[in-house]
Structures are given as C-alpha cells and as structure tokens.
Amino acid sequence: MHQRQLVMVGNGMAGVRALEELLKLAPDLYDVTVFGAEPHPNYNRILLSPVLAGEQSLDDIVLHPLRWYEDHGIRLHLGKQVVGVDRQRRRVVADDGTEASYDRLLIATGSTPFVLPVPGKDLAGVITYRDIADTRHMIDAARSHKHAVVIGGGLLGLEAANGLLSRGMDVTVVHIAAWLMERQLDGAAAQLLQRSLEARGLKFRIGAQTQALVGDTDHGQGGRVQAVTLADGTELPADLVVMAAGIRPNTTLAERAGIHCERGIVVNDTMQTVTDPRVYAVGECASHRGIAYGLVAPLFEQGKVVANHLAEFGIDRYTGSQLSTQLKVTGIDLFSAGDFMGGDGCEDIVLSDPGGGIYKKLVLRGDKLVGACLYGDTADGSHYFQLIREGRSIADRRDRLMFGASRSGEASETATPRQGCTA
Numbered sequence: 001m002h003q004r005q006l007v008m009v010g011n012g013m014a015g016v017r018a019l020e021e022l023l024k025l026a027p028d029l030y031d032v033t034v035f036g037a038e039p040h041p042n043y044n045r046i047l048l049s050p051v052l053a054g055e056q057s058l059d060d061i062v063l064h065p066l067r068w069y070e071d072h073g074i075r076l077h078l079g080k081q082v083v084g085v086d087r088q089r090r091r092v093v094a095d096d097g098t099e100a101s102y103d104r105l106l107i108a109t110g111s112t113p114f115v116l117p118v119p120g121k122d123l124a125g126v127i128t129y130r131d132i133a134d135t136r137h138m139i140d141a142a143r144s145h146k147h148a149v150v151i152g153g154g155l156l157g158l159e160a161a162n163g164l165l166s167r168g169m170d171v172t173v174v175h176i177a178a179w180l181m182e183r184q185l186d187g188a189a190a191q192l193l194q195r196s197l198e199a200r201g202l203k204f205r206i207g208a209q210t211q212a213l214v215g216d217t218d219h220g221q222g223g224r225v226q227a228v229t230l231a232d233g234t235e236l237p238a239d240l241v242v243m244a245a246g247i248r249p250n251t252t253l254a255e256r257a258g259i260h261c262e263r264g265i266v267v268n269d270t271m272q273t274v275t276d277p278r279v280y281a282v283g284e285c286a287s288h289r290g291i292a293y294g295l296v297a298p299l300f301e302q303g304k305v306v307a308n309h310l311a312e313f314g315i316d317r318y319t320g321s322q323l324s325t326q327l328k329v330t331g332i333d334l335f336s337a338g339d340f341m342g343g344d345g346c347e348d349i350v351l352s353d354p355g356g357g358i359y360k361k362l363v364l365r366g367d368k369l370v371g372a373c374l375y376g377d378t379a380d381g382s383h384y385f386q387l388i389r390e391g392r393s394i395a396d397r398r399d400r401l402m403f404g405a406s407r408s409g410e411a412s413e414t415a416t417p418r419q420g421c422t423a
Contacts, residue, residue, distance in 0.1 A: 003031040006310065007092055007102035009082045009253060011036025013045060014283030014299035015108025016064055021307030023072060029311060032074045033100045035092070039079040040132055041066050046296060048135050049328045052163030058132060075100075085257035087276055104278055104310060107254055107265060111247040111284040111294065116151060120213025125225040126241045129160045138242065142167035145239030149173075149228045151210055153180040155327060157244035161202055162329045164240070172203040172236055174210055174228065184325040184336050188352065189359050189375040196332055196357065205230065213241060249285045249292045264292035269317040271306035282306045288318060295323055322389045324381070333374075335381035338388040339363055340371035349402055360402060367395040380404035 006022075008015050011034055019032065036042075040062075047061040069076040080094040085105065093099045113128035115121055125145075127137050141148075142164055150161040153175030165171045173180075179190035194204060209231040215223035228236045249264035259275040260266045264287025266274050271286065273279045283299045284292060293299060298321035308316035324337035342348050342363040351360040356376070362384065363371035368391055372384040383405040387394065394401055 004029060004103040005101050006030035006032045006104050006106065007100050008032065008034045008106040008108060009092065010108030010110055010283070010285075011038070011042055011076070011078070012108060012110050012283065013042065013063070013296065014110070014303055015106060016042040017300050018106065018108070018282050018303035018306050018310075019072075019074070021304050022310050025307060025311035025313065027072075030104070032072075033077070033102075034069070034074055035077045035080050035082045035094055035098075035100075037079070037081040038131060038133075041069070041076075041078070043132065045131070046328070048129075048132070049159035049163055052135050052138055052160065053166040053330070054163075055330065058135075082253055083256075085253060085279075087257055087279070090278065102278075104280065106306065106310070107273075107279065107281040107285060108283045109250040109253055109285045111292075112250045113243060114246040114248055115243055116210055116245055118210055118212050120215055120225065121243075123213055123215040123223060123225040123241075125239060126213060126243065128243045129156055130247075138164060138240065139167065141240045142169050146170055147172075147237040148240040148242065149236050149238040150242045150244055151228075152244035152246070153177070153204070153206070154183065154244065154246070155181065155325065157242070158197070159328055160242050160244055162197070162200070164242070165201055169240070170203075171201075172205060172238075174205045174208050174230065174236070176207065176209050178207055180204075180206070181325075181327075185334065185375070186341055186361060186373050189334065189336075189361070189373050192354065192357055192359055192375050193327075193332065193334060197329075205234070205236070208232070208234075213238075247284065247294055249287065251285060254281070254285070261287070263287050263290065269305075269319060270309045270314075271302055271318060272309070280306050280310070289320060291320065293321060293323075295325075297321060298323065322385070324385050326378070326381075333376060333378045335374045335378040336372065337381070337385045338369075338371035339365075340373040342371060346370065351402055362401060364394070364398075367393045367398075369394050369401070 042064040044061040044063050050056040082092050083095050084093045091101050113130050148164045148169045148171045150157050150173045153173050161171045161173050179187045211231045212229045213225050214227040216226040225241050228238045251261040254265045255261050259273050265281040265285050267281050267286045271280050282302045305316045305318040327334050347364045349362040358376040361373040369387045
C-alpha cells in the first residue's frame with residue numbers, strides 16, 4: 001500500500017503525543033517527517049522547573065530519544081525551523097532549505113513567550129523561560145551572578161524564581177496583578193502561597209509595573225542588565241531578568257500560509273484548520289472555540305482526537321476541556337479547578353486555617369460543584385475535579401462535601417488531578 005506523507009511541524013509534547021496515538025491506530029498509513037526547531041528530541045517541558053532547581057537532569061526529562069524516531073521510521077529534522085508552507089504544491093520548506101511534501105500537515109508550533117515592550121529588553125542577561133536553552137542560561141547565570149528579577153508571578157514565574165533561589169540567587173518577583181497566580185488562585189490562597197515562598201527567601205513586589213531595564217554600558221554596546229526600574233521609581237538590582245509574563249500562540253507559520261488565525265490557529269472539533277482540511281493544528285498554537293489552551297492535559301486530549309482523524313476513523317470530537325492547576329514547587333501543595341472565583345448565582349463553602357497553612361474553598365451553583373481552590377491540603381483534589389467534570393448533583397452530601405471523598409459517602413477516585421503546567 002502506498003504510504004501517504006504526513007509532515008509535522010513542531011517536536012513538542014502535544015505533537016509527539018498525537019504521533020504516538022496515530023501509531024497505535026494506523027502504524028503503516030503514513031510516511032512521517034518531523035521538523036523540530038530545537039536541537040533536541042522530544043522532552044518533558046513541564047519538568048524544566050525541577051531541572052532548574054537541581055532536582056533532575058536534562059537527560060531525565062527526555063520523553064522520546066532519537067532511537068524512538070528511528071524505530072518507528074520517522075524522518076526527524078532537528079534544529080530546523082520551517083519558514084514556509086506552499087499549500088498549492090503541498091510542501092514545507094525549512095530555514096536551511098530542507099523541503100518535504102505532504103498529504104496531511106500537522107502544525108504543532110506551540111507558543112512563544114511574551115516579552116514586555118520596555119526599554120532594555122534586548123540587554124544581555126534578559127531572557128524568557130521556555131526551553132532547554134533558557135534553562136541552561138539560568139543555571140549558568142546562577143553560577144556567576146547574584147541578583148535575579150523574575151517578571152511575572154504566575155505558574156511559570158514562580159517555578160523559575162524557586163529554581164533560581166535553589167541555585168543560590170537573590171530573587172525578587174515583580175507581579176503587576178493584585179495577588180500571585182491570579183488566574184489560578186483567589187486572594188486568600190495566594191496570600192498563603194506568598195507567605196510560604198517568602199519564608200523560603202523569595203521577595204515580592206506585588207501590584208508593581210516594570211518600567212525599564214537598565215544596562216551596564218561598560219560592557220560593550222547595550223551591555224548587560226544591572227537593574228529593573230519600576231513605575232514608582234524603585235530600582236531593583238538585577239544581573240539576570242527572567243520574563244515570565246505569559247505566552248502567545250505561535251501562529252507565524254500559519255499566517256504566512258494564509259491559514260485563518262485568531263488568538264491561535266482556528267480549528268474545528270476534529271482539529272482541522274477551518275481554512276484547509278488537509279492542515280491540522282494541535283497544542284498551544286491552536287484556537288478551539290475561541291480558546292488556546294496552555295496546559296498539558298487539554299493538549300493531550302487534542303492529540304488523541306487529531307490522531308483519530310488522521311487515521312481516518314473519523315469518530316472522535318474535541319469539545320473543550322475542564323482545567324485544573326498545580327504548582328511544581330517542592331513542599332507547596334495547591335490545587336484549583338473550574339470556576340473557583342464564583343460570583344453571582346454561586347455559593348462558597350470555605351475552610352480557612354491561616355495558622356496551619358490550610359485553605360479550602362468549594363464553589364457551588366445550585367446542587368453542583370463548579371469550582372475548587374485548595375491550599376496546604378490537596379488530597380481531595382482529584383475527587384473534586386471529577387465532580388466538577390461530571391456535573392453530578394451533590395445535594396445529598398453537601399454538608400459533608402468539605403471533608404472529601406471518604407467522608408462524603410464515596411470511595412476515593414483513583415484519578416490524578418491534571419497537571420496545570422505549560423506544555
């Protein structure tokens with residue numbers, strides 16, 4: 001049987017998971033070519049934080065070594081960035097001139113870090129936190145420099161800050177919002193988190209806006225960063241500045257190819273682009289029903305769906321995902337899921353023990369659990385997450401709900417809360 005040509009642009013977790021699923025369903029249907037912009041095989045981006053903190057090595061986080069690609073007959077081009085797609089001739093071309101033809105194209109280009117448009121953003125020592133190269137840069141900087149400023153107090157920023165602190169740096173987190181992880185925690189849980197991180201030695205400037213990065217001009221043109229200036233005039237010493245202020249779907253290639261993009265590459269429920277049925281998108285670069293997901297679990301769900309359709313089974317649909325969040329900082333337990341902020345039409349059940357470092361908030365709408373925010377004791381996170389996903393009535397256990405699965409009349413679920421980590 002003549003094999004069709006499948007080209008995948010991007011060698012990250014979402015795309016390779018889609019290939020894994022495809023190989024299970026139709027291992028001989030396609031001759032597969034993969035282009036990866038990084039010079040590494042597929043690795044677990046989630047575990048960059050433990051690598052930075054010195055808890056794991058880079059070798060530990062490789063998911064698919066080169067042998068895996070060889071064993072499955074996958075033609076792999078590492079360190080080659082695809083810069084053009086000719087949809088009429090059905091060919092892609094990389095920055096070094098390498099070309100490949102396709103019958104089906106899977107775009108899995110992920111996301112790019114948002115760089116604050118402030119003076120000094122191009123100074124030496126100013127980096128983002130996204131890949132192995134960034135992680136190595138931070139590890140090297142920690143050996144020879146003292147002061148680090150992390151801009152952004154979300155998941156990634158706090159993991160970067162904790163890793164640099166573990167490497168012996170003096171670290172300050174600058175966060176523009178009113179509390180840390182404002183998209184994943186309410187104010188009460190965030191206050192407990194900040195207190196715990198301060199006890200470890202991290203410093204915080206909350207509600208602060210970065211105005212400029214100041215360079216040391218004694219070290220050539222532009223020089224190396226030496227300080228961060230805030231809008232209130234405060235100047236923070238900084239030999240290293242890590243921008244962790246968010247990500248944007250990487251749609252550059254798709255836009256060049258004339259594929260419709262709007263906050264991501266717009267796809268339907270089969271993960272096909274709405275512009276060209278031969279072209280699919282998966283992962284952080286894709287926008288499904290107006291949402292571009294940045295967490296691992298939804299991207300893996302998308303991967304299963306796109307594999308199903310590439311295998312020509314045509315029976316699966318992606319309809320969106322419920323999200324949950326966990327922070328990868330050793331010794332800190334937090335979990336949130338669903339509509340944990342509540343609001344009109346919702347009721348909150350709250351258990352708060354600030355002295356013991358415990359906070360639990362369950363949000364109800366009618367007789368259904370719609371959100372949960374836990375800090376300090378997250379043992380029942382999977383139970384609450386399952387209730388949220390399934391939309392089951394909790395009317396018969398409302399008075400026992402706060403005490404988890406064992407006290408609310410159910411056996412504990414074995415499911416693990418989905419990791420709220422950037423892919």
